[in-house]
Structures are given as structure tokens and as C-alpha cells.
Amino acid sequence: MPLTERPTNLPPNHLNIMGYVNRSEVNGPGCRAVVWVQGCLRECPGCFNPDSWSFEPNQVVSIDELVQRVLSEPKNEGVTFSGGEPFWQAVALAEVARRVKAHGLNVMSFSGFTLADLQKENAPEGSQALLEQLDILIDGPYIESMAIHEPTSPVSSRNQQVRVFNPALADQITWASDQIEVHVFKDGSRLITGYRGYSETEI
Secondary structure: OOOOOOOOOOOOOEEEEEEEEEEEOOOOOOOEEEEEEOOOOOOOOOOOOHHHOOOOOOEEEEHHHHHHHHHOOOOOOEEEEEOOOHHHHHHHHHHHHHHHHOOOOEEEEEEOOOHHHHOOOOOOOOHHHHHHHOOEEEEOOOOHHHEOOOOOOOOOEOOOEEEEOOHHHOOOOOOOOOOEEEEEOOOOEEEEEEOOEEEEEEO
16 A cells, blocks of 8 residues: 555544553653554554554544643653554644644654655655654564563664654653553553553453
């Protein structure tokens, strides 16, 4: 599939997300919100979030609602976009990023695309706009044969790179890909995030 061919259509100013946590400390520097978008074409063996592959509508939320969620937690220093593949929804995420940065938050994203892919003319729509808003990008697909299981690595496989676009965050690459958090919600569901990615099960 050409990079410019968007696999799904959404209402204007909306995103299709798989999940959200209001506060995390294992998905980037400091305390931050995390958005897992829905939809990815790669289907990498060993992917932590295979439920994120489908582009069928999951949780369709407006940009306004998502920004409000992120800003509702005063302890948050930033927001991380994960997935799924965030750059398939780059137009909307760039606007989310722009708005939260106006309130002093930093923005980070994971992507299965490399930075070089995202800078090409045939990159997904809005890729450059989202790149311009990012403080940190972790790029490159997860490759199971190159997996890293080390307490000091911020990436999950050796081909991936941490791109720090904001020098103020250069000394804050202190999270590790094998750290996990467990979030328990009021409805009894449980979300595990960190090295194991995103999973949600009933307790």
C-alpha cells in the first residue's frame, strides 16, 4: 500500500483510538498521558498490541475531547502517542500536539516508520506537521529477532532510534522498555503498559 493511501476514514477532527491512560511514567520522560491509536498495517511478529492492527472504529473521539483529557491531569508534563501507528492519523494528532504544547506540555511519538520514511513526499498525510510538533520520536518497526530486554534501553528492538528534537529533553531519556505499569479502572478492567505494550483484561 502506498504511504499516502490512508487506510480508514474518520469524521473531521476526530481520532480512532485503542486506549488512553491519564498518567504514566513508563512511556516517555516524566509523568505523561498516553494515547494508543487504532490501526496499523505492519502486523510485526511479536507486536505488543496486535489488537491495535484493525482500522475498524474502536473509540472515536474528537480532538477537543482528547486535548481536554490530556490537560485535565495537572501532574502531566507531556503526552505520548503510541499504537497502532500514530502517523496514519497524523493530521489530527498534529493538532492535538499543537494545543497541548500551547499549555507547556511536551509531545512524544512512537512510529513503525523511520524518520526518513516520514520525510518523504509520499509519507502519510500530515506527517511533516506532526514531526514539527514532536519533542521526541522513537522510530522504526519492532523486529522480534532484534528485541532488547535490558533495564536501561528506551527502545524495544535494536533497529529503533530515539530522536530528540528538543534539546531540553536530551538528559531525560531515562525510561526503559522493560518497565511496566498496571492501571486498574473503575469498571474492573486492567491495562498493562510499558514493555508489554498495551493489554486490557478483566480482573
